[in-house]
Amino acid sequence: MDAWYWWMILGMAIVTYIPRAIPLTFLEGRELPKPVQNVLRNIPYAVLGALIFPAIFFIQENIWFGVIGATAAFGLAFSGANVMIVVLGSIAVLAGFSLLL
Amino acid sequence: MQARDFSAGLKAGTSIAIGYFPIALTFGLLAKTTGLTILEATAMSIFVFAGAAQYISLSLIASGVSPTVIVLNTFIVNIRHFLMTASLNEKMEPDSKWKKALYAFGVTDETFSILATGKGNRIPTAFAAGVILIAYGSWVTFTAVGHRVGASLPLFLQAAMSIALYAMFVGLLVPSMRGNRKVVMLALTAALFNSFFYFTGLLATGWAILVATLASSIFIEIVYARKGKS
Numbered sequence: 001m002d003a004w005y006w007w008m009i010l011g012m013a014i015v016t017y018i019p020r021a022i023p024l025t026f027l028e029g030r031e032l033p034k035p036v037q038n039v040l041r042n043i044p045y046a047v048l049g050a051l052i053f054p055a056i057f058f059i060q061e062n063i064w065f066g067v068i069g070a071t072a073a074f075g076l077a078f079s080g081a082n083v084m085i086v087v088l089g090s091i092a093v094l095a096g097f098s099l100l101l
Numbered sequence: 102m103q104a105r106d107f108s109a110g111l112k113a114g115t116s117i118a119i120g121y122f123p124i125a126l127t128f129g130l131l132a133k134t135t136g137l138t139i140l141e142a143t144a145m146s147i148f149v150f151a152g153a154a155q156y157i158s159l160s161l162i163a164s165g166v167s168p169t170v171i172v173l174n175t176f177i178v179n180i181r182h183f184l185m186t187a188s189l190n191e192k193m194e195p196d197s198k199w200k201k202a203l204y205a206f207g208v209t210d211e212t213f214s215i216l217a218t219g220k221g222n223r224i225p226t227a228f229a230a231g232v233i234l235i236a237y238g239s240w241v242t243f244t245a246v247g248h249r250v251g252a253s254l255p256l257f258l259q260a261a262m263s264i265a266l267y268a269m270f271v272g273l274l275v276p277s278m279r280g281n282r283k284v285v286m287l288a289l290t291a292a293l294f295n296s297f298f299y300f301t302g303l304l305a306t307g308w309a310i311l312v313a314t315l316a317s318s319i320f321i322e323i324v325y326a327r328k329g330k331s
Contacts (some may be wrong), residue, residue, distance in 0.1 A: 004168050011172035013148040016179045020216035022237055025198050030188065035322065040184045042287050042318035043253065044153075044210075047178055048293040049288030050313040051157060052267055059263040067263035070271075076254040077275035084123045086272030087265050090220040094261035 069094050076089075103227040110231020113219075117211045117232070124152055125240045127265045128159075128200040129247025135159045139248040150237060151209065153273075154178045156266050161307050170307035177311050183212040192216065192279040201226075207233030250275035266272055283325060290317035 032040075056073075057066035072093040076086045109329055114122050125146065132142035136197045137159075154175045158257050161171045193201070193216070204226065208216075216224055251259070277284045298309035 008168035008171055009145055009148055011168070012145070012154065012175045015172055015176035016149050016151045016154060017206055019180050019183035020186050020208045021202055023190050024193070024201045024205045026248050035326070037184060038316050039322050042180055042322060043181050045179070045274065045284045045287040046291040046317045047276060047310070047314040048270050049291035050310045052270050052274070054293035054296045054299050055160065056267040059267065060260060061316045062113060065260070065263070067269070073264065073268040073271040074275065077243055077271050079270070083272035087123060087127060087268045088147060090264045090268035093302070095258055096259040098260050
């Protein structure tokens, strides 16, 4: 990959570090407005929703990979499995599927 | 005293280090399939140290999104740490700014959860250092290992592994959805917004995710504020 990759890493490092460092160093004791706090709190869940859909269906050209993979992942997650099992289990299901093809 | 706090931190951080193992391994592996070298993948883990943001950047790199948008996306995804470090500030022992600036780098969702729920009034800096060091070590080491192992994997397995990233997101999201209608609404609304952008081609992938995330976070907050139970 090219030089842009290293600039991107630098940028990612900076924008990741800033929200971690500012409150601990400069904003001691100050509070953000309540609505802002609430919206920030919503972001992790919203971003996961947007990340999963619709991209999960298009992981391979064959759409069945996405459909079966998504079903396996949600099935495992709803059954209460932890993240590691959800990841490994979904991979195992798709590995079985692609061997059948 | 400081040495004891540090080793207590290492011990408390071990569970994170174990939890990071498969996620970092998969990240290294995915980075390889995305076309990054072992140096590039490991460098990202060394300098950024943010699981979700790193995974997202891979899928954005794969879909040819511009680096600027990837950086912006990283910012949006990680801005939640602002809240965490703000609340952590109350919990940590007062210490010199440079020390706080140093361990601020290591505040992730996981290290935060250990520190924020720690016993006692004030968490010693040495304890935080221990937690963060072992978690970080695991993250960086297993990124490299994952990339290395990925080279020797058969093709059908590499194809199957394209689900790993999304499976991880599902695995993180679903437990929070249980008994929490707001989380369900947030994820659903964002999914709908993003699908709309995707199928209409209105916005490029990175921007679509960014706009969908912010729009649904704000929209759901307004709905809940109206209901008066936010």
